[in-house]
Amino acid sequence: MEFKLEAHRIVSISLGKIYSARGQRGGLKLHKNLLVSLVLRSARQVYLSEPCCPPEPPAAPRALPEEPPPPCAAAAAWAPGEPPPPPDEAPRGGPRRPGADCESARARRCCCCGCCCCEAGGGGAAPPLPCCSRKRGAGERGQAGSPVKKPRREAEEPPPPPPGEQEDMETGNVANLISIFGSSFSGLLGKDPPGRRRAPRDGGEAAAAAPAEAAAEPGQICCDEPVLRTLNPWSTAIVAF
Amino acid sequence: MTGQKTLQNILADIISTVEFNHTGELLATGDKGGRVVIFQREQESKQQPQRRGEYNVYSTFQSHEPEFDYLKSLEIEEKINKIRWLPQHNAACFLLSTNDKTVKLWKVSERDKRPEGYNLKDEDGRLRDPSMITTLRVPVLRPMDLMVEATPRRVFANAHTYHINSISVNSDYETYMSADDLRINLWNFEITNQSFNIVDIKPANMEELTEVITAAEFHPHHCNTFVYSSSKGTIRLCDMRASALCDRHAKFFEEPEDPSNRSFFSEIISSISDVKFSHSGRYVMTRDYLTVKVWDLNMENRPMETYQVHDYLRSKLCSLYENDCIFDKFECVWNGSDSVIMTGSYNNFFRMFDRNTKRDVTLEASRENSKPRAILKPRKVCVGGKRRKDEISVDSLDFSKKILHTAWHPSENIIAVAATNNLYIFQDKVN
Numbered sequence: 001m002e003f004k005l006e007a008h009r010i011v012s013i014s015l016g017k018i019y020s021a022r023g024q025r026g027g028l029k030l031h032k033n034l035l036v037s038l039v040l041r042s043a044r045q046v047y048l049s050e051p052c053c054p055p056e057p058p059a060a061p062r063a064l065p066e067e068p069p070p071p072c073a074a075a076a077a078w079a080p081g082e083p084p085p086p087p088d089e090a091p092r093g094g095p096r097r098p099g100a101d102c103e104s105a106r107a108r109r110c111c112c113c114g115c116c117c118c119e120a121g122g123g124g125a126a127p128p129l130p131c132c133s134r135k136r137g138a139g140e141r142g143q144a145g146s147p148v149k150k151p152r153r154e155a156e157e158p159p160p161p162p163p164g165e166q167e168d169m170e171t172g173n174v175a176n177l178i179s180i181f182g183s184s185f186s187g188l189l190g191k192d193p194p195g196r197r198r199a200p201r202d203g204g205e206a207a208a209a210a211p212a213e214a215a216a217e218p219g220q221i222c223c224d225e226p227v228l229r230t231l232n233p234w235s236t237a238i239v240a241f
Numbered sequence: 242m243t244g245q246k247t248l249q250n251i252l253a254d255i256i257s258t259v260e261f262n263h264t265g266e267l268l269a270t271g272d273k274g275g276r277v278v279i280f281q282r283e284q285e286s287k288q289q290p291q292r293r294g295e296y297n298v299y300s301t302f303q304s305h306e307p308e309f310d311y312l313k314s315l316e317i318e319e320k321i322n323k324i325r326w327l328p329q330h331n332a333a334c335f336l337l338s339t340n341d342k343t344v345k346l347w348k349v350s351e352r353d354k355r356p357e358g359y360n361l362k363d364e365d366g367r368l369r370d371p372s373m374i375t376t377l378r379v380p381v382l383r384p385m386d387l388m389v390e391a392t393p394r395r396v397f398a399n400a401h402t403y404h405i406n407s408i409s410v411n412s413d414y415e416t417y418m419s420a421d422d423l424r425i426n427l428w429n430f431e432i433t434n435q436s437f438n439i440v441d442i443k444p445a446n447m448e449e450l451t452e453v454i455t456a457a458e459f460h461p462h463h464c465n466t467f468v469y470s471s472s473k474g475t476i477r478l479c480d481m482r483a484s485a486l487c488d489r490h491a492k493f494f495e496e497p498e499d500p501s502n503r504s505f506f507s508e509i510i511s512s513i514s515d516v517k518f519s520h521s522g523r524y525v526m527t528r529d530y531l532t533v534k535v536w537d538l539n540m541e542n543r544p545m546e547t548y549q550v551h552d553y554l555r556s557k558l559c560s561l562y563e564n565d566c567i568f569d570k571f572e573c574v575w576n577g578s579d580s581v582i583m584t585g586s587y588n589n590f591f592r593m594f595d596r597n598t599k600r601d602v603t604l605e606a607s608r609e610n611s612k613p614r615a616i617l618k619p620r621k622v623c624v625g626g627k628r629r630k631d632e633i634s635v636d637s638l639d640f641s642k643k644i645l646h647t648a649w650h651p652s653e654n655i656i657a658v659a660a661t662n663n664l665y666i667f668q669d670k671v672n
Contacts, residue, residue: 006559010505013563026318026341030403030422031453031472031512032568038508039562046505 007047014040256659258646262326262334265650268296268657269336270664271321275305277338277391279349280666294655296666300349302391305340317342323408325417327430335394337417341404344419346395346430354382400426400436407457413464420457420469427481439487440469440479455570456516466491468518468525474511476527476536494525494536496543506558506567514570519579520651526582528573531555533584533594548594548601551586553624553635566640577652585644588633589660590620606644606658606665617667 017036021028255273262269268280281299308317318341327335333350358380362368403421410417418427418439425440440457444450452473460466465481477490498507510530517526524545525536531552534544550571554561561567566587573584585591586603594601603620623632646659654669 007505010559010562017565025316026320026404027313027315031406031455034450034453034472035509035512035568039505042505042508 001050003046004050007043007050010043011040011047014043254662256646256662256664257320257322258324259648259657259659259664260324260326260336261648261650261657262336263328263651265652265655267299267326267334268648268666269324269326269338270657270659271304271324271338272662273318273320275303275307275319275321275340277302277304277321277324277336277347279389280664294668300389300391302347304338304345304347304393305343308342322405325408325410327410328414337408337410339405339408339419342398342401344397344405344408344417344428345393346397347391348394349389349391352388352390353385355385356380357383395430395433397428397433397436400428403453406455407469409457409459409467411459411464412462416464418457418459418467420454422453425454425457425467425469425487437485439481439485441486441488455513458516458518461518461520461522463522468516470513470516470527472512473508474513474529476513476516476525478525478538492538492541494541494544496534502555504558506562509562509567510558515572517573517575519575520577521579524579526573526575528571528584530567530569530571533573533582535582535596546596548582548592550584550592551590551622553622557635561640564640566643569643569645571643571645572647574647574649576649576654583647583649583656585647585658587640587643588638589642589644590622591644591647591658604667606660606663606667608663 014036018033018040021033021036256270257273258269258271260269261267266282268282270278270280272278277300278298279300280296283295283297304321305319307319309315310317320340321338322341323337323339325337327337329335333348336347336349338345338347357364358378360369360374360377360380361371397419401419401421401424403423405419405421407420408417409420415431416427416429418425419436420426420440423441423443424438426436427439428436440454442452442454452471452475455470455472457467457469460468466478467481467487468476468478470476474495476494478492478494479487480491481487483489483491498511513527513529515528518524519526519535523538525538527534527536527544528550531554532550533548535546535548537545558567571585573582575582580597581593581595583591583593589606590603591606592601592603603622604617605620618631621629621632622638623629623634628634642660644658644660648657650656656667658665658667
């Protein structure tokens with residue numbers, strides 16, 4: 001039980017680090033983000049392998065104790081409100097995506113301070129910029145937000161760089177990961193998933209449907225265990241590079 | 242607004258690298274603001290024998306400026322990641338300094354004479370009318386106040402997609418290498434528009450990436466040999482004679498993991514932050530988050546020696562992960578005779594380990610403790626139970642005061658310790 005809570009906490013912290021890394025000066029640090037994603041994977045594995053799901057605690061473990069108690073708030077801290085919208089939906093600088101339905105007005109308020117606070121005391125990095133600094137290729141739109149399909153690399157500019165050009169760092173789609181976890185962490189604590197998702201091999205369509213389904217049912221668990229099982233956050237994060 | 246500017250000035254002074262030159266006469270520091278400051282040792286003087294060995298500022302110059310990569314919308318930090326000296330062959334000194342993307346070769350030279358008596362221009366530099374010149378004279382050199390100038394002689398740019406973490410000058414003194422997270426390039430000092438890629442660990446599919454290069458160094462004597470360390474705690478020794486691309490190592494050093502120490506953070510703390518050959522070339526020292534290890538090049542399956550730097554942090558890894566301290570990259574250094582190794586820790590502590598006597602000491606670099614010619618008192622961290630008077634408890638350690646960069650004079654017991662934006666130089670007491 002304790003391991004599960006600890007794992008949950010570490011997952012939150014790790015996501016926060018990946019998330020806040022986007023805004024940092026000098027560009028994403030591959031080494032650090034690789035290490036964070038390894039921790040994330042370990043914590044996720046522990047979380048998923050723990051035998052029983054604990055009943056929803058009154059105050060969900062979260063990075064900062066001063067956040068208001070409801071578990072949704074912890075998740076809402078991750079919801080992409082201000083920060084870069086997931087690629088398949090909101091335009092740059094636009095409103096948060098429809099699927100982020102855990103965001104009631106209360107959550108919205110949490111989100112604003114959550115964005116700044118959610119680094120888990122990690123160094124006071126600047127709050128993430130509201131607009132992602134990268135353009136997203138048209139090809140990305142259909143597949144983003146996918147928890148099962150390995151996300152495509154985000155192109156710096158849609159056409160591939162001409163031969164001989166400087167190589168692209170392939171900074172990419174970490175928002176995928178954030179959007180999946182961000183809608184609701186209640187999925188991690190819930191008992192029965194609403195229904196098993198299709199197998200990972202089905203590709204992007206099933207996955208793309210998942211956030212849409214979630215959008216259709218506010219309050220529905222957005223991120224349930226089977227999704228968590230099939231998600232490989234490590235690869236998702238690393239694909240950013 | 243004023244406050245912010247002050248803050249930036251302070252931040253710009255954080256020392257990010259420290260390096261003695263081959264004679265120890267010069268000590269270079271690089272900082273977060275892209276500046277290099279070189280200190281020079283005072284000459285011995287009979288008049289002031291007590292001032293022997295003091296280091297004073299010799300030259301300061303701006304090595305790197307912040308840049309912006311417009312194609313990638315990325316700012317490139319000007320922070321100096323590493324400085325490496327070239328051996329000195331004439332009056333001028335050369336050093337390499339690098340930020341995340343660009344390596345520069347700087348020439349530092351003294352000017353203490355000035356030519357006077359030109360024919361075509363007067364002393365102010367104004368051109369003279371040639372028709373007014375009736376006699377010719379030979380310009381002579383006259384003494385002037387010593388001026389130290391630094392000029393960039395080469396700029397090695399556009400060869401690294403990822404962030405440069407190491408540079409190392411080859412023992413042939415004609416080439417050097419630069420390493421980033423995934424690749425190592427070999428350069429010739431004379432050629433700036435080409436470099437050879439000698440290691441490339443980038444997977445075809447980035448999703449399969451499992452480790453990155455964290456440090457690299459050439460062997461001190463064998464110009465064909467180098468090592469590089471990884472984020473998985475492994476060291477690879479490569480021989481450039483074997484093939485042009487050294488993706489296959491000649492030797493692979495790895496210690497099996499201790500299962501009893503497994504935690505969420507095992508992988509992070511095994512990541513090697515620094516690798517250094519001994520002066521003899523027989524050993525390699527590595528630093529990971531909690532330990533320093535000395536490896537014998539002839540024994541690949543485990544290190545020869547392991548030294549605990551601050552094992553009391555093992556139970557605090559989760560907090561250190563939260564506040565990002567677990568990602569701190571400590572460096573390690575050998576003394577001139579390879580008998581003592583030194584590395585930094587938190588609370589402005591640094592540690593020395595004597596490999597022969599197996600004794601170790603913890604010292605502190607702080608203004609209060611470091612009056613000139615004061616003797617450093619050993620410090621001790623209390624790990625549990627009753628804390629003695631002079632001890633400091635683990636929970637009182639200041640994790641914002643970290644010593645990441647240290648340097649040891651090549652032949653004498655003089656050390657340079659960088660504590661955030663202060664540089665401390667300690668010497669053995671001269672009797």
